[in-house]
Amino acid sequence: MLDVKGLARLASGGAEESIRIQKQMALPWKDAFRISVRNVTIRWGRAMITASGIILGIAFLSSVWTGAVIQEGLERSELQQVRELAEATAGEGAGEESAEAVLAAARERAAARASRQAWLVIMSLLVCGVGITNAMLMSVTERFQEIGTMKCLGALDNFIVRLFLIESAVLGVLGSVLGMLLGHLGMLGIFAIRERSLSVAAKMDWGDMLTYLLISVLIGTVLSLIAAIAPAVRAARMRPAVALQSEI
Amino acid sequence: MATIKCPQCGEEIETTGIVTVCPQCGTDLREVMEEVGHARAERMKTIARDDSVTTHEFIVRTRDLRKTYVMGEVEVPALRDIDLDVRRGEYLSIMGPSGSGKSTLFNMIGGLDKPTAGRCFIEEVDMAQLDAFELAWLRCRKIGYIFQTFNLIPVMTALENVTLPMIFAGMGTDEMMDRGRELLELVGLGDRFDHKPYELSGGQQQRVAVARALANAPAIVLADEPTGNLDLQTGKEIIDLLKELNESSGVTVISATHDLKMIDVSDRIVHIRDGGVERIEERADLKLEIGTLGSEHVED
Numbered sequence: 001m002l003d004v005k006g007l008a009r010l011a012s013g014g015a016e017e018s019i020r021i022q023k024q025m026a027l028p029w030k031d032a033f034r035i036s037v038r039n040v041t042i043r044w045g046r047a048m049i050t051a052s053g054i055i056l057g058i059a060f061l062s063s064v065w066t067g068a069v070i071q072e073g074l075e076r077s078e079l080q081q082v083r084e085l086a087e088a089t090a091g092e093g094a095g096e097e098s099a100e101a102v103l104a105a106a107r108e109r110a111a112a113r114a115s116r117q118a119w120l121v122i123m124s125l126l127v128c129g130v131g132i133t134n135a136m137l138m139s140v141t142e143r144f145q146e147i148g149t150m151k152c153l154g155a156l157d158n159f160i161v162r163l164f165l166i167e168s169a170v171l172g173v174l175g176s177v178l179g180m181l182l183g184h185l186g187m188l189g190i191f192a193i194r195e196r197s198l199s200v201a202a203k204m205d206w207g208d209m210l211t212y213l214l215i216s217v218l219i220g221t222v223l224s225l226i227a228a229i230a231p232a233v234r235a236a237r238m239r240p241a242v243a244l245q246s247e248i
Numbered sequence: 249m250a251t252i253k254c255p256q257c258g259e260e261i262e263t264t265g266i267v268t269v270c271p272q273c274g275t276d277l278r279e280v281m282e283e284v285g286h287a288r289a290e291r292m293k294t295i296a297r298d299d300s301v302t303t304h305e306f307i308v309r310t311r312d313l314r315k316t317y318v319m320g321e322v323e324v325p326a327l328r329d330i331d332l333d334v335r336r337g338e339y340l341s342i343m344g345p346s347g348s349g350k351s352t353l354f355n356m357i358g359g360l361d362k363p364t365a366g367r368c369f370i371e372e373v374d375m376a377q378l379d380a381f382e383l384a385w386l387r388c389r390k391i392g393y394i395f396q397t398f399n400l401i402p403v404m405t406a407l408e409n410v411t412l413p414m415i416f417a418g419m420g421t422d423e424m425m426d427r428g429r430e431l432l433e434l435v436g437l438g439d440r441f442d443h444k445p446y447e448l449s450g451g452q453q454q455r456v457a458v459a460r461a462l463a464n465a466p467a468i469v470l471a472d473e474p475t476g477n478l479d480l481q482t483g484k485e486i487i488d489l490l491k492e493l494n495e496s497s498g499v500t501v502i503s504a505t506h507d508l509k510m511i512d513v514s515d516r517i518v519h520i521r522d523g524g525v526e527r528i529e530e531r532a533d534l535k536l537e538i539g540t541l542g543s544e545h546v547e548d
Contacts, residue, residue: 025385026418035404042403149399152360153460154388154416157380240387241361244399
């Protein structure tokens with residue numbers, strides 16, 4: 001079964017080759033990226049559970065912003081109607097007065113909404129932060145053994161950190177896009193049902209909407225990267241013996 | 249981690265390669281760092297030397313090696329002043345009951361953990377002097393590890409597992425794939441390149457692990473209970489494989505075990521008890537003992 005001669009040649013590494021003193025230690029980005037993406041795609045179910053922290057957080061954030069933009073659109077079109085009405089009834093003093101009152105009321109409502117929205121955004125950012133940190137902490141700690149093994153095979157600390165940062169970036173983008181869509185479409189659906197028409201989509205400012213959606217994806221990605229740094233660095237610095245023994 | 253001392257104020261500074269002046273007193277440190285770099289280059293030369301020209305009789309030596317684990321308030325000694333010399337090219341078994349310190353000794357020799365006191369030399373290089381990079385280099389190219397639990401990377405195929413240490417060693421892709429396939433064929437897994445670990449039996453996984461341990465043509469193969477999770481027959485096959493390797497290529501095999509099947513193939517057996525070396529048996533003596541054992545019993 002065993003080709004002993006071949007084994008000997010292989011195990012001695014080919015004499016001429018081993019004479020060259022090789023100092024290089026490397027993990028090319030190409031390989032690191034391949035390994036990290038594989039980690040996400042193969043453990044798809046596990047990755048999605050990990051990503052659910054990101055998805056939920058970003059869904060919350062994007063739904064808050066979508067709601068705000070839709071509200072704004074609705075109110076703008078309402079104001080437009082009031083203004084048109086006021087113009088149509090111009091010259092009849094009573095109409096102008098009532099239009100003024102409606103505008104003032106609208107401004108008041110907008111101000112109240114802005115402060116409520118700021119509060120909601122802060123809350124959703126907190127949810128994002130906690131969810132993502134927890135997700136990243138889990139995805140690192142459950143793989144201590146693997147990290148220990150890699151270090152035994154000659155991985156430098158920064159190889160480990162690099163692998164986890166790429167992985168968290170991939171998870172971050174994926175989770176954020178999913179969460180963003182979930183929150184956005186969900187909120188759009190709720191408003192469409194409430195207004196009993198799809199006109200809400202037409203009334204809102206899509207430029208604003210896209211900007212907010214893009215920002216929420218960016219926030220999700222950056223947050224997951226930041227959240228991954230600490231556990232990844234900690235895991236990478238562990239002595240291999242300790243990493244190998246840890247059980248989750 | 250290597251640190252340097254500021255000649256002016258004695259401040260200890262980690263050599264990250266970023267700091268060039270002492271943060272405490274502002275002294276220029278480049279000269280000192282160069283010296284440290286030079287010393288490191290010298291050490292690298294020693295550990296990277298081609299085996300065929302090395303003349304050290306002992307590939308691994310430990311002197312007064314001690315490891316104490318601190319568990320809360322209590323200090324638990326795992327190794328007590330171990331002196332062990334491992335000859336180049338021998339098949340050494342470290343035997344002892346569980347909890348005797350076998351695995352701890354394995355970790356020390358493999359550079360996976362730091363001793364509390366004492367020294368451990370590989371190729372006459374004191375491992376305590378190596379920094380993180382040098383240790384990684386050593387683990388990558390000089391030592392191949394085999395574990396009781398196989399420890400293959402679960403998301404990678406057999407071939408990818410075997411080639412991973414070669415990626416770290418900076419080998420080119422084509423060369424790496426060829427060598428990986430060849431190694432897998434040699435351990436009898438020529439038809440299992442693209443199988444994931446969970447698609448392989450325990451024995452097959454351990455074979456992949458053996459192939460992986462040989463990836464960068466190490467001088468030492470360290471095996472921690474390589475047969476511990478295998479049935480009798482599969483365990484025997486792995487032991488035979490290790491022995492064949494040892495005989496054909498001269499790689500030093502150090503195996504922590506309590507598998508009695510190992511006795512047959514070992515050149516020497518180190519018995520560990522309560523963190524100390526109880527006795528060391530040479531194979532030559534051992535055969536004699538087994539030969540005379542029967543008659544002794546009769547006389548008794």
